Amino acid sequence: MLKLITLLLTSTMTVMAGATIAPALPQIQEFFKDAPSGEFLVKLMLTLPGLFTAMAGPFVGIIIDRFGRKKLLAASVALYGLAGGSGFVLNSLIGLLIGRAILGLSVAGIMTASVTLIADYYQGEKRNRVMGIQAAFMGFGGVVFLVLGGFLADISWRFPFLIYLSALAILPLVILVLTEPNRARVALDKTGKKVGEKIASMGGKLGGDRYQKIRLVFIYAIMFLTAVCFYMVPVQLPFYLIENYDVSNSQTGIAIACSTLSSAIISMNYGFIKSKLSFMGVVVLLYLLMGFGYGIISLATSYPIVILGLILSGMGLGLLMPNLNVWLNAKTPIAMRGKALGGLTTCMFLGQFCSPIFTGPIAAQIGIGNAYGLVGFGMLILAAILAGISGTGRYSLKV
Numbered sequence: 001m002l003k004l005i006t007l008l009l010t011s012t013m014t015v016m017a018g019a020t021i022a023p024a025l026p027q028i029q030e031f032f033k034d035a036p037s038g039e040f041l042v043k044l045m046l047t048l049p050g051l052f053t054a055m056a057g058p059f060v061g062i063i064i065d066r067f068g069r070k071k072l073l074a075a076s077v078a079l080y081g082l083a084g085g086s087g088f089v090l091n092s093l094i095g096l097l098i099g100r101a102i103l104g105l106s107v108a109g110i111m112t113a114s115v116t117l118i119a120d121y122y123q124g125e126k127r128n129r130v131m132g133i134q135a136a137f138m139g140f141g142g143v144v145f146l147v148l149g150g151f152l153a154d155i156s157w158r159f160p161f162l163i164y165l166s167a168l169a170i171l172p173l174v175i176l177v178l179t180e181p182n183r184a185r186v187a188l189d190k191t192g193k194k195v196g197e198k199i200a201s202m203g204g205k206l207g208g209d210r211y212q213k214i215r216l217v218f219i220y221a222i223m224f225l226t227a228v229c230f231y232m233v234p235v236q237l238p239f240y241l242i243e244n245y246d247v248s249n250s251q252t253g254i255a256i257a258c259s260t261l262s263s264a265i266i267s268m269n270y271g272f273i274k275s276k277l278s279f280m281g282v283v284v285l286l287y288l289l290m291g292f293g294y295g296i297i298s299l300a301t302s303y304p305i306v307i308l309g310l311i312l313s314g315m316g317l318g319l320l321m322p323n324l325n326v327w328l329n330a331k332t333p334i335a336m337r338g339k340a341l342g343g344l345t346t347c348m349f350l351g352q353f354c355s356p357i358f359t360g361p362i363a364a365q366i367g368i369g370n371a372y373g374l375v376g377f378g379m380l381i382l383a384a385i386l387a388g389i390s391g392t393g394r395y396s397l398k399v
Contacts, residue, residue, distance in 0.1 A: 003121065004130065006173040007114050010073065011134050012141025013080055013167055014111040017103060018049040018352065019234035020145040021087070021160045023253040024153035026242060031157060032093055041093045043356060045100050046235055050227075050352030052104030053111070053345060060112045061342020069113045069120070069338075070180045076109030077171045084164020103164070104349070112342050119329045119341075120181040125271070128326050132270030135321040139264025139314075143257040150253020215331060216340075219324055220347045222283060225382075226320050227351025228358055229290065229375055233259055233310065235356045240368040245303045258307050259314035266318035273319065274326070280390045282323045287383035289316030294376025298369050309372075 021028070025042060032038040064072055083102035090096050115134070122130045145163055152159035233256055241247045241255060266273075274282060293313025300306045324344060332340040363371040 002173075002177050003179070004133075006170070006177045007118055008134060008137040009170050010077060010110055010114045010174065011137050012144075013077075013164075013170075014107055014114075014138055014141075017080075017084070017107045017164075018046050018100075019142070019231075019256065020084075020149050020163055021153075021157075022046060022234040022238055022256060023146065023150035023249040024157040024160050025238050027153060027157040027249070035093050038093065041097065043235065043360075045093075045096060047231070047353045047356055048097055048100045049104030049107060050231075050349035052101045052349075053108040054104075054347070054350035054353060056105045056108035057112060057342040057344075057346030057349070058339070059342070060108045060345070061339040063338075064113055064116055064342075065336065065338035068180045069117050070174070070178050072109050073113035073117070073178070074171065074174045076106045076113065077167050077174050079103075080106035080110060081165050081167035081171070084167070085161055087161030087164075088158050107349070108342075108345055112338060112345050115325055115341050116338050117178065117181070119325075127329065128274055128322075129271040131322040131325050131329075132267050135267035135270065135318065135325075136264040138321065139260045139267055139318060142260035143264065146253045146257040146260060147250075148253075150248075150250040150257075153249040153253070212331065216328075216343075219328055220343060223320070223324055223344055223347040224351040224354075226286070226290075226317070227348045228355045229294075229379060230313075230317050230320075231352045231355035232294075232359050232372065232375060233313075236359065236363055236368050236371070237310075240372075241303070241306065244369070245306070247303060251303070255303070255307055255310060259310035259317070262311040262314035263318035266315045267322055270319060270322040270326075274323070278390070279323060279327045280386065282319050284383050284387045284390065286316040286319040286323070287379045287386070289313065289319075291316075291376045291379035291383060294372045294379065298371075298373030298376060300369075 025046065028045070029039055029042040032042055035041065060072065080103060083099050083106060086099035087096055090099060115131075118130055118134060119127060148163060149160035152162070237256060238252045241252050247255075273285075277285065290313045293309045293311070293316065296309030296312060297306055298309075300309060325341070328340050328344060359371055359375065362374065366374070
């Protein structure tokens with residue numbers, strides 16, 4: 001039980017790592033208003049960790065498959081605390097960006113190693129439940145970080161950086177509680193029967209046949225696209241709320257946290273939802289929820305209505321991580337899990353980094369509110385397309 005608690009605590013530091021300082025962005029931008037390219041570089045602070053997480057993902061996957069999970073996880077947790085907290089004392093934009101880049105490298109190690117350890121420790125339906133709980137803890141961690149970050153940003157834009165130091169309190173648990181999985185243990189199928197292949201001897205390549213390659217590319221594409229859409233919330237929403245509703249930093253943090261909280265609640269129920277729907281069915285449902293949620297944000301006439309849209313879109317997002325993690329783990333040889341999940345981590349955080357690059361120009365041209373409406377409409381169209389093709393053709397992806 002203590003192993004699970006430790007892994008859940010480390011998971012809280014991942015998905016919203018870059019967004020923890022989101023409520024403070026307007027103040028950071030004001031502080032560095034005279035710096036060359038200050039506005040661009042300040043927004044880059046939010047997304048740069050995602051780029052470096054994406055770049056490190058494949059290498060982290062290879063490392064943990066070859067050398068083990070625990071040591072890399074411990075090193076990554078320590079680096080997370082130090083690099084994240086460095087923003088409290090640094091005085092230059094370049095220094096802050098370097099710290100954010102190192103933070104991104106640490107997130108790649110934490111996310112890939114923690115998910116892989118869960119897949120190693122648990123099997124079958126229990127794994128499905130634990131993956132859902134893990135995604136929920138990512139959401140709950142985001143709620144705490146964002147709300148606390150909003151209130152701290154009302155004091156000073158530097159104070160939210162102190163939140164990252166919480167990783168140093170979790171580090172002793174990682175070192176003392178977690179154990180490296182036995183590389184020679186026998187893999188078990190869902191019924192608990194031996195399937196006759198040992199981890200140490202399981203090799204091969206990801207996507208060994210055409211169908212597997214299609215499924216792998218599809219899962220990675222869904223992760224990338226959804227991350228691009230999701231990160232409109234921490235990147236664009238603070239400016240949207242200030243421009244239209246004159247809210248405080250704490251109210252901005254609460255708004256984003258509402259999305260994260262609804263995501264966490266729905267993640268905890270992933271096991272039940274998955275028992276009713278196929279993997280593809282869950283994908284369709286998450287795009288429907290996110291599409292309608294973004295549509296509400298676009299049409300909102302008050303702060304509470306924006307909150308409603310964020311709650312709905314957050315529910316869709318809560319299905320993303322457990323569904324794709326379970327789907328990938330269910331179809332990937334044990335010895336290749338690290339590499340497969342490293343690729344998934346890359347797609348997720350590359351999508352986060354690309355979000356302002358893709359959506360920023362749209363928001364600049366048509367307004368942030370209209371941009372939410374356009375992206376939401378696109379997700380509803382995609383949901384309809386996926387629902388239409390699900391279960392048809394030789395390479396059906398519905399399971």
